[in-house]
Amino acid sequence: MQYKDFLIRNWQRSDREAAFNLIGSVLAEYDLKQEPEGANRDVLEVEEFYQKKNGEFWVIERNHQLVGTGAYYPISRGQNAVEIRKMYLLPEARGVGLGKVLLNQLEDVIAKKGFEQIWIETASVLKEAVQLYERAGYQPSTGVETLRCDRVYVKYLV
Template identity: 70%
Template sequence: MFYKDFVIRAWEPRDRQKAAAIIRNVLAEYGLSWEPSGADRDVLEVEASYTAVGGEFWVIEQQGQLVGTGAYYPVERGENAVEIRKMYLSPAARGQGLGKYLLQQLEKAIAQRGFQEIWIETASVLQEAVKLYESSGYQPARGVETLRCDRVYVKPVQR
């Protein structure tokens, strides 16, 4: 997939450390902790956490450099549901509509796979993410499962 001069592609094993670094750096930017043995373990174990369970993990490149990530995997809550995870963009990749485009592409991929609900957890301090999710039709829900998050949203899959 292409958006402006960005390439969105499937994660490959060679992306493991660079994708983790993007997420770790964005979390630090917002005062949130990197949890390699907790909430962020999935980034270090993409094959088991995403690929093996029917999810996908994407990376975003600009001029050959990784600048973002986005992923989803099936979850037990809700009706035939997935959770969108690890939507992070480096500062230089923000403010160009890429986040909205990425979210729309994730939603399309999820719909094509027949899922019915999308869940997203985030932290209030990630104001741009909160604004994006709310303006994209995600409704506040209950049941935050990740310690550093204080918001959870749900949206029915659009067909």
């Protein structure tokens, strides 16, 4: 999918290191730590965490360089639910509506697959992400499962 001069496409094996490093870079901006054995293990094992579980992992390119990621996979929390994960944009990809477009595209695909709930965990320090989710109709919930996160949201599709 194209948005302005950004290409949103499916992850490929050759994206593994660049996607992992991109996420680490964004986390470092906010004084959050990359967790290769914990919360970021899924980026190193996309095949196991996403592809084998009926999920998807996307990357965003501009001029053949990765500038963002977004993903989801089914989870046992909730009913017929998925969790949106790894929504990260480098600074040069922010402020142009790309986050909203990415979230909308993820939601559309998730809804078309018949899921009923979308869950998102985030950290309060990621103020732009918190605003994006709240403006998109995500409701605060409880049950944070990721150590570096302190917020959890849910959106009901049905």
